[in-house]
């Protein structure tokens with residue numbers, strides 16, 4: 001019985017679109033639990049805006065760059081600097097496989113993003129954040145979200 005269930009589940013996952021999304025307020029909750037607030041002065045709204053403009057909350061997103069590196073996950077973390085995908089040289093500053101960045105728990109992704117924010121002095125490393133989030137009123141990103 002268990003086995004049949006497992007086989008059903010596996011074939012379901014294999015035959016459907018495997019992209020995993022997270023809802024805005026669910027992400028706010030996870031980020032709050034991981035204590036991102038206050039890191040370099042950024043708010044939860046900054047983080048939500050970052051996830052939105054980078055991946056549209058698609059945890060599975062992988063994107064190839066012109067230079068041959070890849071960006072991974074909800075924060076589109078780059079393989080040349082931060083994680084290793086074994087496809088090209090990586091500084092691997094976060095000491096993790098890029099594959100782990102795609103984990104549905106989000107923890108590797110958040111931990112690496114926190115490292116990027118603290119090591120590079122903020123979110124300006126993310127081009128999309130600079131273009132669409134920096135210096136704008138962002139508090140509406142938290143509308144309707146209850147953390148407790």
Ligand SMILES: *[C@@H]1O[C@H](CO)[C@@H](O)[C@H](O)[C@H]1NC(C)=O
Nearest residue numbers: 019020058059060061062063
């Ligand atoms: C989510 O990301 C995956 C991997 O890049 C992609 O195949 C999929 O189309 C994306 N989903 C949406 C709805 O954008």
